[in-house]
Amino acid sequence: MTLNNMSSQSKKKITTSKPSKISKVARYLKTKMCLRE
Known part of the structure; x- marks a missing residue:
């Protein structure tokens, strides 16, 4: 959840x-x- 929120904020x-x-x-x-994959 936090990662998704962070990415949406970055966008x-x-x-x-x-x-x-x-x-x-x-x-x-x-x-x-890439690192995550």
Whole structure:
């Protein structure tokens, strides 16, 4: 539950962030997902 809440919050932040920040967060999230798998 907490992970889902955190990811949804990050997505909300991403939409209101600058492109450079978006790519950084997206890369971070991708790495997180890969590590989880």
